[in-house]
Amino acid sequence: MGLFDILKTKKSPECKNDLGTRQPTDSSALLLQRLEEKIITAGYTVTKHPQYTSLIIENEIEIATFIIENPDYHPSLMHLMIVTIHNTYFPSGIEENIVGVGQTIDEKIESVLNNYIYTTFTPIIESFTEFHHPELDFQSDDVLWHPNLGNVMIQGNSDIQIEIDQLYLLLKDELKKKCSADKKFHWLKIYISKQANKESMGECLLDNEPWEAGIDILYDFAETWHYKTDFVGVKQFIMIKKCDLYDTNPQG
Known part of the structure; x- marks a missing residue:
């Protein structure tokens, strides 16, 4: 079923x-x-x-x-x-x-x-409109891309503050290498958590597929966290759209 x-x-x-x-x-x-x-x-x-x-x-x-x-x-x-x-x-x-x-x-x-x-x-x-944040745009594969960032969700009671663009900026340089001009959209699902025993767990999916370079960056980032609770989790979704000016024969 x-x-x-x-x-x-x-x-x-x-x-x-x-x-x-x-x-x-x-x-x-x-x-x-x-x-x-x-x-x-x-x-x-x-x-x-x-x-x-x-x-x-x-x-x-x-x-x-x-x-x-x-x-x-x-x-x-x-x-x-x-x-x-x-x-x-x-x-x-x-x-x-x-x-x-x-x-x-x-x-x-x-x-x-x-x-x-x-x-x-x-x-x-x-991302299906003309709305975007120009300060977040980047060039890759000879085209311009417009990221749209979802709100950051933080699980667990902690003193950690994460700006809405912080995870994106950490991943941006590696992300540029993955954006293909034959695609209209890419999307990124981020989840990273850390237990009090210092174990980190997470998932970083690019277009529904595990992205190893991305999760490695997130694990390194989690090592910088300092908090008083037993658990902290961070989640964010990012949609990335190819600029309409570069459309010729857009594919999925």
Whole structure:
């Protein structure tokens, strides 16, 4: 069974006559409704997928969500797997695992969706517009690239402060070597954590593939951390767009 088999809409006979006239009663439906509301509020058009429990944004980008249930999780935690798909540029999807916390289902949904919107959705959707930060641009493979940075998430109570562009600047020189002019987009998923016993763990994925040079840089960076808690984790998503002026026959 694949992701979209899991996400196929299930309608029960009891609720078929009043769909759309009442609040969803299950967490997955409520989460998808709140996500739709947030994206519409941000100024984008949203339609529901006719077959799957997913959303279509601006007739281009599909977002599918799945709440991960685990009896070992703390009751205040919500774990969301969320996949963002573009049939041309990232047909296999950009998968993220996002967590939110709260005392009620509404609080947990609000937390996890805000984490997705500001870490992942915003840099992706803004990369489909002309919005970018010129001071972050770089040249590679004889073309200009526009990075869009998601918010940095820091897990654990610590005194560590990481600027939104700090991880990007650490990786920038190596990243330039990986950007290919035959691609319209690249994306970078960063996660690095450190235990009190000094062990570092992490993942650095470039276009969904492990990037060894990137994770080595992040491990070195983690060695500079000084904190008082047992655990610190840092996560960031970065979308990188080839400047439209260099488009000839753009591929995925």
